[in-house]
Amino acid sequence: MSSLSNILQLGIKELRSLYHDPALLALIVFSFTLGVYSAATSVPETPHRASIGIVDEDRSQVSNQIINAFQMPYFLKPVDIDYSQIDRGMDSGVYTFTLNIPARFQQDLLAGRKPTIQVNVDATQISQAFSGAGYIQQIIGTEVAEFLKHYRAVTADEVVSVVHMEFNPNLISSWFGAINEVINQITMLSIILTGAALIREREHGTIEHLLVMPITPFEIMVAKVWSMALVVLAAAGLSMFFIIEKWLQIPINGSLALFLAGAALHLFATTSIGIFYGTLARSMPQLGLLIILTLIPLQILSGGMTPRESMPEGVQNIMLAAPTTHFVELSQAILFRGASLSIIWPQLLALVTIGSVFFFVALSRLRKSLN
Structure with a gap:
């Protein structure tokens, strides 16, 4: 004791x-x-209010669909800019991301060609650069796939992988x-x-x-x-x-x-x-x-x-x-x-x-x- x-x-x-x-x-x-x-x-796992400027040289239905897909809270409202404003806007820190949708983009899609969209990333914004670029690629891919579904038949995959996240569903x-x-x-x-x-x-x-x-x-x-x-x-x-x-x-x-x-x-x-x-x-x-x-x-x-x-x-x-x-x-x-x-x-x-x-x-x- x-x-x-x-x-x-x-x-x-x-x-x-x-x-x-x-x-x-x-x-x-x-x-x-x-x-x-x-x-x-x-370190945010998703972009938050990221600024984005878009050069739309196509002015088509699919380009408008892509632009409208960038919404809050992940992205600020896209700013319509011209080609000369890309470098100046990113150098001054106005835009974290810029996109250049080329002319005849929709026409090339419907013709079965593989047009590209240029995505520029300000990598000094390290907290949003990597995840934001991935989100942009996903958004563009989703909107283009949705657009093409209305014009050509979509073949179903023979094997589909379905992933279920356990314990932390949203990662x-x-x-x-x-x-x-x-x-x-x-x-x-x-x-x-x-x-x-x-x-x-x-x-x-x-x-x-x-x-x-x-x-x-x-x-x-x-x-x-x-x-x-x-x-x-x-x-x-x-x-x-x-x-x-x-x-x-x-x-x-x-x-x-x-x-x-x-x-x-x-x-x-x-x-x-x-x-x-x-x-x-x-x-x-x-x-x-x-x-x-x-x-x-x-x-x-x-x-x-x-x-x-x-x-x-x-x-x-x-x-x-x-x-x-x-x-x-x-x-x-x-x-x-x-x-x-x-x-x-x-x-x-x-x-x-x-x-x-x-x-x-x-x-x-x-x-x-x-x-």
Whole structure:
């Protein structure tokens, strides 16, 4: 009971220290609010109010049909321009896209020839250039096909491929980006907060006060682990409810409680990593460098940014020792596919095993550093 009381009181002390650290508090708030929102919306997956100018040299039914197909909110109302205005308009940034529909375009279509429409793209508008060009090609292809149906028979394909999108029917990238950002922030902040808590003790000189008290390194470490993990877990839960579900309107298919339980096991491992780094680093800049060297490979190779199946087999096997690999897998299974405990229990077991190893390695290092 005395040991539990020490762990509780030391954890409360850590929470008070964090409360009086405005920089870390601001980092937590930003990471789970604007950080998540910007990750979801910074790169739009569809063009939005893109400006477009069209040179219509054909003035036919099909050219008019193509022009009328560009509508809000994807495109602004097309501007009728002449050929001399194409370069000038794109150089000045007036138009993101310009089209040149050649003369006799409809006549060539009906004659069975293959006329072309020139599409110019301002690639400096990187957020809309690639997706917008694809939309324009699709719109032109659809309108031309609809036009030709009225003039010639359309032969049915012998084999038709029908694709059904599961879990994300409209392929909205913000759904993936926002949830993946929450997963990444849980990992990053748990390492930073626990490492900073130990370095803060050393910089303020309070670590010496702890050493002269009847407190063991185990109690010191457990106190820092539970207090910082609780802060990150609470922030993640609030972010999932207020930012993901309410603000971004992203549906959560699975159990939020099960996700938080998996996050708690993940935090057991990552906070231990933070303690280990805190024993290696002598200052906050050193801690930051250690985190950068570790965090970026963890995020890239754990399956959060790219599928693990596309990585070399050796990398896949090595990353099985990282807690982020299993956490990303169970998080996506729960939040995207609505997986239950019967499906994700191998990942939970892996997190318990990896977390235990990291905990005792960090505890051993802490004891040596305090002695």
